[in-house]
Amino acid sequence: MNFVAHAVPLRCLYLPRHLGTATDSESKDITPPSDRGNGESVLVVDDEPTVRLLIPDVLVASGYIPLESPDGSTALKLLQSNMRIDLLVTDVGPPNGMNGRHLADAARVSRPDLKVVFITRYAENAVVGSGRLAPGMHVLTKPIEMEVLSAEVRGLIPRPPAAD
Numbered sequence: 001m002n003f004v005a006h007a008v009p010l011r012c013l014y015l016p017r018h019l020g021t022a023t024d025s026e027s028k029d030i031t032p033p034s035d036r037g038n039g040e041s042v043l044v045v046d047d048e049p050t051v052r053l054l055i056p057d058v059l060v061a062s063g064y065i066p067l068e069s070p071d072g073s074t075a076l077k078l079l080q081s082n083m084r085i086d087l088l089v090t091d092v093g094p095p096n097g098m099n100g101r102h103l104a105d106a107a108r109v110s111r112p113d114l115k116v117v118f119i120t121r122y123a124e125n126a127v128v129g130s131g132r133l134a135p136g137m138h139v140l141t142k143p144i145e146m147e148v149l150s151a152e153v154r155g156l157i158p159r160p161p162a163a164d
Helices: 049-061 072-079 100-110 146-156
Strands: 041-045 065-069 087-091 115-120 137-141
Touching: 041 049, 041 072, 049 065, 049 146, 065 072, 072 087, 072 100, 087 100, 087 146, 100 115, 115 146, 137 146
Parallel strands: 041 065, 041 087, 087 115, 115 137
Antiparallel strands: none
16 A cells, blocks of 8 residues: 655644643633623634634633634624624734735724734734834734733723723
8 A cells, every 4th residue: 555645734823731730620710800801792813723712712711702704804794794893803814815914904994993913923023014003903922822812802992981
């Protein structure tokens, strides 16, 4: 028998490793109850299915409602609809079409106050280029610590005033 090896590009997701012992089987919230979201919706755009599974889990644990899209053109249709979207989290360089920066710029035509978090494997200047990011746009570099992502989301989505 002859076997043919095919070169398959590897995609990696780096997760932190816990070096301690497990103390209980209950899952813990990433954010304290006072810092949790109030059901705001966050659109996650990434071509990697693992990322589209992991980030929404973090968002749900932080009190947000995640929406997912594998590419910019599908995400843009959601962003041009009347659907409530409080924050866009997008990969900078998804394949097959528009990149994350073009998506954000197109989305801000109809949603000028939309907050955006760009996720990239590259330096921040891959997103910014020679210019600057507009207000309400931030960059996180992979690998991303989930606590950092959660804190970034909390910082960009304004909390409603506390009821007296």
